[in-house]
Amino acid sequence: MKTVKHKILVLSGKGGVGKSTFSAHLAHGLAEDENTQIALLDIDICGPSIPKIMGLEGEQVHQSGSGWSPVYMEDNLGVMSVGFLLSSPDDAVIWRGPKKNGMIKQFLRDVDWGEVDYLIVDTPPGTSDEHLSVVQYLAAAHIDGAVIITTPQEVSLQDVRKEINFCRKVKLPIIGVVENMSGFICPKCKKESQIFPPTTGGAELMCKDLEVPLLGRVPLDPLIGKNCDKGQSFLIDAPDSPATLAYRSIIQKIQEFCNLRQSEEENLISS
Amino acid sequence: MEAAAAEPGNLAGVRHIILVLSGKGGVGKSTISTELALALHHAGKKVGILDVDLCGPSIPRMLGAQGRAVHQCDRGWAPVFLDREQSISLMSVGFLLEKPDEAVVWRGPKKNALIKQFVSDVAWGELDFLVVDTPPGTSDEHMATVEALRPYQPLGALVVTTPQAVSVGDVRRELTFCRKTGLRVMGIVENMSGFTCPHCAECISVFSRGGGEELARLAGVPFLGSVPLDPELTRSLEEGHDFIQEFPGSPAFAALSSIAQKILDTTPMCLP
Numbered sequence: 001m002k003t004v005k006h007k008i009l010v011l012s013g014k015g016g017v018g019k020s021t022f023s024a025h026l027a028h029g030l031a032e033d034e035n036t037q038i039a040l041l042d043i044d045i046c047g048p049s050i051p052k053i054m055g056l057e058g059e060q061v062h063q064s065g066s067g068w069s070p071v072y073m074e075d076n077l078g079v080m081s082v083g084f085l086l087s088s089p090d091d092a093v094i095w096r097g098p099k100k101n102g103m104i105k106q107f108l109r110d111v112d113w114g115e116v117d118y119l120i121v122d123t124p125p126g127t128s129d130e131h132l133s134v135v136q137y138l139a140a141a142h143i144d145g146a147v148i149i150t151t152p153q154e155v156s157l158q159d160v161r162k163e164i165n166f167c168r169k170v171k172l173p174i175i176g177v178v179e180n181m182s183g184f185i186c187p188k189c190k191k192e193s194q195i196f197p198p199t200t201g202g203a204e205l206m207c208k209d210l211e212v213p214l215l216g217r218v219p220l221d222p223l224i225g226k227n228c229d230k231g232q233s234f235l236i237d238a239p240d241s242p243a244t245l246a247y248r249s250i251i252q253k254i255q256e257f258c259n260l261r262q263s264e265e266e267n268l269i270s271s
Numbered sequence: 272m273e274a275a276a277a278e279p280g281n282l283a284g285v286r287h288i289i290l291v292l293s294g295k296g297g298v299g300k301s302t303i304s305t306e307l308a309l310a311l312h313h314a315g316k317k318v319g320i321l322d323v324d325l326c327g328p329s330i331p332r333m334l335g336a337q338g339r340a341v342h343q344c345d346r347g348w349a350p351v352f353l354d355r356e357q358s359i360s361l362m363s364v365g366f367l368l369e370k371p372d373e374a375v376v377w378r379g380p381k382k383n384a385l386i387k388q389f390v391s392d393v394a395w396g397e398l399d400f401l402v403v404d405t406p407p408g409t410s411d412e413h414m415a416t417v418e419a420l421r422p423y424q425p426l427g428a429l430v431v432t433t434p435q436a437v438s439v440g441d442v443r444r445e446l447t448f449c450r451k452t453g454l455r456v457m458g459i460v461e462n463m464s465g466f467t468c469p470h471c472a473e474c475i476s477v478f479s480r481g482g483g484e485e486l487a488r489l490a491g492v493p494f495l496g497s498v499p500l501d502p503e504l505t506r507s508l509e510e511g512h513d514f515i516q517e518f519p520g521s522p523a524f525a526a527l528s529s530i531a532q533k534i535l536d537t538t539p540m541c542l543p
Contacts, residue, residue, distance in 0.1 A: 016297010
């Protein structure tokens with residue numbers, strides 16, 4: 001972990017809000033700069049979606065003298081997931097907590113990431129073993145912060161408030177919240193509708209109440225799902241989509257946060 | 272006389288147990304569990320809902336039961352009744368949280384212990400169906416739930432997916448879990464299956480298409496039906512209304528009623 005400059009956790013109390021989709025596109029977006037080295041770690045042991053979303057299904061992990069090699073999507077984008085360790089797409093990882101924790105420890109300790117500018121950790125939904133473990137194991141190595149994903153409905157926000165409280169309890173800085181699936185623009189008539197209505201004020205109100213930054217809102221675009229199924233970058237496939245513009249703005253804010261933290265630390269050290 | 276008989280337990284009066292599973296989060300397990308329970312109830316059945324999603328207990332809000340207190344009776348915990356006739360009841364960890372924003376950050380063994388308690392200590396009484404909503408995944412909670420319910424021979428599992436390949440990828444693993452734990456798969460339900468634009472009435476595959484049927488075919492299990500996206504459904508559940516009563520014209524209503532009917536048709540209903 002010493003060779004990793006910035007570590008970002010992508011969290012949500014709620015399942016199915018787009019954590020993996022977001023993690024993958026954060027990785028794609030940052031990796032567009034060839035000089036930036038990106039690592040994407042998928043610690044969702046039961047539902048490892050990252051290999052599919054990154055178009056890396058069926059890839060194998062190799063062991064070398066310096067540890068496990070991540071699977072490289074581009075020269076500057078390496079990926080690790082338990083998905084790569086399973087021999088069949090039907091294999092279920094039916095593990096209890098301690099075994100999952102062991103795997104996460106191995107991922108963090110034994111993967112030879114090399115020199116990395118950004119490590120993005122995609123997490124499973126909830127607040128359980130995996131989350132406690134990753135925060136504990138990375139605590140010494142200093143996590144820049146967490147990006148929390150939600151959708152506009154109260155049923156998501158309910159879980160996300162818990163996640164924010166979890167972050168505060170374990171003293172994990174919160175970079176901000178992303179409201180995903182925020183509005184839908186019909187590809188035919190171009191009019192907007194709300195598929196997941198923000199009945200209680202959406203992420204905006206929650207962020208205001210809990211004093212957490214709202215990094216942005218990403219609208220639903222059917223091309224996102226299609227690209228994830230094909231394992232392609234939606235940012236490249238649909239560069240003019242309002243969703244792409246939203247993603248890019250959010251990615252920029254995350255970079256700014258990380259750079260600010262870095263210069264704050266450097267100031268602290270030099271003073 | 273009573274001492275000679277073995278303790279039948281609080282699930283002895285429950286005729287049929289259905290687990291609602293998915294490998295994937297956010298596909299609508301809780302929504303489908305709730306709507307299935309309501310559909311069965313509307314068909315005249317006495318129904319209980321057990322919400323074992325300890326980290327994200329969504330059902331109390333969906334049924335307008337948030338903040339209800341849970342009481343102990345001589346046989347264990349009394350479930351929360353949602354109607355005067357006491358024909359639909361609910362138990363969720365959500366009722367036990369003092370502060371709803373408090374995160375339940377427990378590791379496996381503690382979750383297992385609570386699930387065991389939930390399964391055995393809730394005084395359900397006589398029920399036609401108990402619908403068990405689960406969190407996403409194939410881990411401690413799922414193993415604990417299946418083990419705790421095994422002596423009562425559940426009817427099986429309803430497995431929920433969305434149409435995308437990413438969901439199907441996770442749900443295939445859930446089917447393996449069912450096979451490995453000896454849990455019969457009653458069928459696949461494909462949720463969020465298309466959205467009809469309220470402005471131009473075009474039907475759009477927001478989350479891709481075809482996944483549910485393909486999964487059912489791959490796994491050799493029945494495809495029970497597709498449920499389309501319906502924002503009015505979401506709004507209604509968020510606000511805790513009796514959706515089935517309020518929106519009989521909704522495309523989602525037709526789909527859910529059909530699924531409930533398929534379950535009723537294949538369930539042995541004769542009295543012992």
